[in-house]
Amino acid sequence: xxxxxxxxxxxxxxxxxxxxxxxxxxxxxxxxxxxxxxxxxxxxxxxxxxxxxxxxxxxxxxxxxxxxxxxxxxxxxxxxxxxxxxxxxxxxxxxxxxxxxxxxxxxxxxxxxxxxxxxxxxxxxxxxxxxxxxxxxxxxxxxxxxxxxxxxxxxxxxxxxxxxxxxxxxxxxxxxxxxxxxxxxxxxxxxxxxxxxxxxxxxxxxxxxxxxxxxxxx
Amino acid sequence: xxxxxxxxxxxxxxxxxxxxxxxxxxxxxxxxxxxxxxxxxxxxxxxxxxxxxxxxxxxxxxxxxxxxxxxxxxxxxxxxxxxxxxxxxxxxxxxxxxxxxxxxxxxxxxxxxxxxxxxxxxxxxxxxxxxxxxxxxxxxxxxxxxxxxxxxxxxxxxxxxxxxxxxxxxxxxxxxxxxxxxxxxxxxxxxxxxxxxxxxxxxxxxxxxxxxxxxxxxxxxxxxxxx
Numbered sequence: 001x002x003x004x005x006x007x008x009x010x011x012x013x014x015x016x017x018x019x020x021x022x023x024x025x026x027x028x029x030x031x032x033x034x035x036x037x038x039x040x041x042x043x044x045x046x047x048x049x050x051x052x053x054x055x056x057x058x059x060x061x062x063x064x065x066x067x068x069x070x071x072x073x074x075x076x077x078x079x080x081x082x083x084x085x086x087x088x089x090x091x092x093x094x095x096x097x098x099x100x101x102x103x104x105x106x107x108x109x110x111x112x113x114x115x116x117x118x119x120x121x122x123x124x125x126x127x128x129x130x131x132x133x134x135x136x137x138x139x140x141x142x143x144x145x146x147x148x149x150x151x152x153x154x155x156x157x158x159x160x161x162x163x164x165x166x167x168x169x170x171x172x173x174x175x176x177x178x179x180x181x182x183x184x185x186x187x188x189x190x191x192x193x194x195x196x197x198x199x200x201x202x203x204x205x206x207x208x209x210x211x212x213x214x215x216x217x218x
Numbered sequence: 219x220x221x222x223x224x225x226x227x228x229x230x231x232x233x234x235x236x237x238x239x240x241x242x243x244x245x246x247x248x249x250x251x252x253x254x255x256x257x258x259x260x261x262x263x264x265x266x267x268x269x270x271x272x273x274x275x276x277x278x279x280x281x282x283x284x285x286x287x288x289x290x291x292x293x294x295x296x297x298x299x300x301x302x303x304x305x306x307x308x309x310x311x312x313x314x315x316x317x318x319x320x321x322x323x324x325x326x327x328x329x330x331x332x333x334x335x336x337x338x339x340x341x342x343x344x345x346x347x348x349x350x351x352x353x354x355x356x357x358x359x360x361x362x363x364x365x366x367x368x369x370x371x372x373x374x375x376x377x378x379x380x381x382x383x384x385x386x387x388x389x390x391x392x393x394x395x396x397x398x399x400x401x402x403x404x405x406x407x408x409x410x411x412x413x414x415x416x417x418x419x420x421x422x423x424x425x426x427x428x429x430x431x432x433x434x435x436x437x438x439x440x441x442x443x444x445x
Binding site: 151 | 441
């Protein structure tokens with residue numbers, strides 16, 4: 001087993017243990033609030049992953065190094081997995097606290113569209129066999145996708161402020177008590193390690209696949 | 219004789235529009251599709267519960283993106299026959315001119331569908347769109363530019379993939395969200411008789427989208443053509 005993957009799994013287990021047994025309940029939301037320690041770190045890891053996709057895509061078009069394409073590919077796939085985690089844990093938390101599974105809040109809508117953009121990115125990758133064409137097309141979509149994010153954010157934000165809805169809006173969180181903040185930070189570090197471990201594994205897989213393609217072409 | 223980017227682009231746009239004008243296949247299918255969509259959507263809601271004036275903006279701009287996709291699909295599709303794209307790529311013109319020419323032809327195509335589809339919405343939904351002809355025309359133009367800028371680039375990419383035209387909607391539709399929301403919201407404001415100053419924010423968003431994506435897609439285009 002890969003050492004980084006082992007460390008990441010142990011870190012996640014440790015973070016979850018702390019979340020469940022050593023972190024106090026939130027006064028109003030009770031146990032439901034504990035999903036926060038999965039939800040937010042997963043969201044941050046996903047945003048980080050898509051940032052890596054954008055940077056690797058720009059660098060690929062500039063330098064043409066296939067390693068950059070593999071990095072973008074791996075990071076996008078792991079980012080989609082983390083976004084899926086965000087989209088699953090979000091409704092689970094929203095149901096008891098807001099009283100609804102889903103609401104068209106600006107941040108929720110943006111996350112949903114992030115998922116659509118990068119699932120489209122993966123579909124595009126799957127639809128091209130030629131490695132260099134696939135790399136160029138993916139890089140173009142990776143860059144355009146990151147340019148799109150601020151526009152989607154702005155339009156859904158304006159949409160919501162023009163039409164305020166009668167829902168229980170999440171109150172602006174008071175600064176976290178120290179025990180909760182520590183748990184959050186531990187969980188965040190664990191998720192970032194998990195992200196790195198998954199991307200590393202995925203990158204190796206991509207390298208092997210590219211080697212195989214070259215062998216087969218011979 | 220070397221052509222300037224703009225005159226080369228105009229030549230390509232003229233070629234595409236001449237093909238379209240002589241065959242008329244894509245235009246009529248897009249138009250019939252738009253009209254069918256407008257009619258079918260009317261029956262998706264109970265007209266006694268939801269006023270047509272509340273439906274019209276969403277239907278108008280939703281149909282606009284879908285019928286636009288029909289036109290965009292064939293933009294680079296027609297160059298696949300006999301590998302006509304190779305002749306275009308071999309021509310001594312800048313790559314950007316190919317993108318610009320294709321985009322201009324697509325813009326005319328989308329605008330032509332709009333010219334018939336918007337009055338159809340007025341007719342079938344009984345909403346006073348013509349009272350707001352000037353701001354609506356501006357909205358339609360800004361939306362069409364954004365749609366065509368992104369759609370032309372993705373059309374060039376989609377034809378070279380295994381999924382071909384099936385990929386175009388998957389790639390394009392997320393990019394049409396910041397077009398449909400401002401356009402539909404602004405139209406709703408206009409129809410509700412709100413002052414025109416209320417739609418300025420939405421117009422600015424569309425202008426910003428157009429500037430960013432026309433520039434980005436034109437820069438990205440040379441990377442998307444197969445040598």
